[in-house]
Amino acid sequence: MTVTAPQHQLTADEPGTSRAVQRRRSRRWLVVRVVLAAVVCLVMVFPLWVMVVTAFSGTAVFSQQLELWPQRFTLASFEKVFASWPVGTWFGNSVTVSVITTVLSVIVSVTGGFAFAKLRFRGQTVMFMALLATMMIPVQATLVPSFRIVNAMGLIGTFWAVIIPGAAATFGVFLSRQFMLAIPTELLEAARIDGAGTLRIFWSVVLPLCKPLLAVLTLLSLMAQWNDFLWPLIVLRDPTLYTLPIGLQFLQGQYQTDYGALMAMTLVSVIPLVILFLAFQRFFVQGLATTGLR
Template identity: 50%
Template structure:
């Protein structure tokens, strides 16, 4: 009785199988990324749809994926309020916060990464532990501090409490740990002090880090609502996020006008992110944050 032998795969069969598996994984990753992108883009599309839709589309139970009548009435309603003043206030406050916060975070990150002193690790751990404290818990002591300094009702009441962040210092330290100490030693041998070493050697190497810190600080401060609402008592000093509450009616909410103002508020962040996207990704990659 003869036996039938099955042919064994040749040496080229395994690479072909691996290539097929790699292609399948690639297609799955692309599909998953497309679904994730669609899920994240859907709220933005709904905001656009609501901003350009008439009130008749907003007060109906049927679902509309396109405006029945393209209109700018919601934007006319928004510009009846001092939107440009609120936008200028948001710009001034956010730019000041970004400048102060990024500077303080970079200096603190440099100290924790490259300078040796007693209790450095303990101070850094205590600093990181503040990230576990909710922001709402800090609002009362911050309010008392701001009131005691006579800053209540001014832009400084918003700017100074945001002058540094624990996460920003952590991110700066992780990034600067990757800078070789030999470069700093060479600068000191040439007679450079700590400040000159930081400005001329360390800072040019931290462009991706500066972009990340600037973008994160800008996004957080531009969207901040609770703290500016607490310390800004004059409506002429309100930011866009705080002024959005005036668009609501006394008994009903004008969702079209709200979404129109939200769209105007989102546009600067989208433009800034697109401009700094390259440095944003590099900064996170080189900081070791996954």
């Protein structure tokens, strides 16, 4: 005699079965995501690893055969670079220019973003659209006008010739506006009812909520100024005022290049940015993820 399971037992097992299928699918997608993340990580880390190996071994990784592990550990490349070139001076110049430019750029960005996001004035939309239109102009097209303006101000050959144009952060203003649009206007109106003025609202209410935004602006501006090569090369005439990206060109010979010394100096230039990104990674990701949400 054939025994048939009750109908209600079959239907009761369906939710558990579907949950098991969902768990298996989620595990598969988790494995796929981990594998993809590992592959992307290897692709991104590989050039950095080649640079480290070349800097500490003194020989190019791809000179004769692929050697991804240094056969000998030496600091000769670093000693040669610091003995032959004023790397310490160039490093200090990069720090000075990048820090001052970043501070001014962040101030311009957050104040401009606050004005476009939370204040109301005539021609606001037109001015913001004109500001966005400047982002579509190539940097090369503005080199001659910028040089003429800086030259007329008598700043050629000084750090201010690099700092002042770099403080005009159009993308920073746009990013700040998009972030501050997510701040409730009712919060600002409540502070205004309590007697706070515009500057007080900006300083005590808006800025404390913009820590992720400040981290993003700081990192983006610092990376841009630290790696800038063309504009400092044009306006800085004294070699003692050169920054690290300009100094790297002295290590590239016309017929032969000392890759060990070149990678050693490149590593000195890259390490500060890596440390800063690792230190502010959480705020950086949070700021980019919340920008533009309403």
